Amino acid sequence: AQTVTQSQPEMSVQEAETVTLSCTYDTSESDYYLFWYKQPPSRQMILVIRQEAYKQQNATENRFSVNFQKAAKSFSLKISDSQLGDAAMYFCAYRSAGTSGTYKYIFGTGTRLKVLA
Amino acid sequence: DTGVSQDPRHKITKRGQNVTFRCDPISEHNRLYWYRQTLGQGPEFLTYFQNEAQLEKSRLLSDRFSAERPKGSFSTLEIQRTEQGDSAMYLCASSLVQTYGYTFGSGTRLTVV
Numbered sequence: 001a002q003t004v005t006q007s008q009p010e011m012s013v014q015e016a017e018t019v020t021l022s023c024t025y026d027t028s029e030s031d032y033y034l035f036w037y038k039q040p041p042s043r044q045m046i047l048v049i050r051q052e053a054y055k056q057q058n059a060t061e062n063r064f065s066v067n068f069q070k071a072a073k074s075f076s077l078k079i080s081d082s083q084l085g086d087a088a089m090y091f092c093a094y095r096s097a098g099t100s101g102t103y104k105y106i107f108g109t110g111t112r113l114k115v116l117a
Numbered sequence: 118d119t120g121v122s123q124d125p126r127h128k129i130t131k132r133g134q135n136v137t138f139r140c141d142p143i144s145e146h147n148r149l150y151w152y153r154q155t156l157g158q159g160p161e162f163l164t165y166f167q168n169e170a171q172l173e174k175s176r177l178l179s180d181r182f183s184a185e186r187p188k189g190s191f192s193t194l195e196i197q198r199t200e201q202g203d204s205a206m207y208l209c210a211s212s213l214v215q216t217y218g219y220t221f222g223s224g225t226r227l228t229v230v
Contacts, residue, residue, distance in 0.1 A: 044121075044221045045208070045210075102173060105150075105160070
């Protein structure tokens with residue numbers, strides 16, 4: 001069974017600085033997708049960035065980028081120029097490509113990011 | 118269409134009562150998912166539908182839980198004989214078959230007293 005581990009329950013970053021959130025996963029599959037979702041307090045989860053496992057190039061979305069290391073099964077999220085609005089719970093998630101017949105996400109336990117003014 | 122809607126936002130119920138939650142997905146999305154999130158944890162998969170067919174159920178979905186998606190539109194999640202351990206946020210999400218990113222609703226927070 002696949003697992004997702006986020007070992008940092010909480011992180012803090014100064015406004016305008018850069019922070020990296022860690023995520024490791026375990027799977028025996030070769031084709032899958034990885035995601036980072038943001039959950040602000042009392043608000044819905046929003047997709048931040050996604051990575052297809054077959055792509056070697058790391059995904060980038062504006063200030064958000066990932067460091068995808070497939071062999072190490074590592075998927076970290078880097079937030080550059082942190083803003084107060086980035087404060088939220090961040091979840092790493094895994095999804096099979098579907099060849100195993102499942103489309104569910106497997107989430108980590110989350111990292112709470114605090115942005116200090 | 119403004120996104121995935123869930124109703125109610127909050128529900129407080131006495132132990133042993135039945136509760137039903139509703140999810141209205143984005144209209145063109147044919148996949149619909151239910152997750153449960155307890156405090157300090159990531160969401161856990163409960164079940165998903167493709168159109169009106171329920172294609173996968175988690176072992177978390179005990180006999181007291183049932184979900185439906187009549188006509189492939191909105192979905193309901195019913196919990197019978199609620200227990201205190203059912204207290205959680207219940208999240209609904211939807212997606213298109215050919216995409217792999219979900220759109221989540223704001224969730225229904227259930228408190229069993």
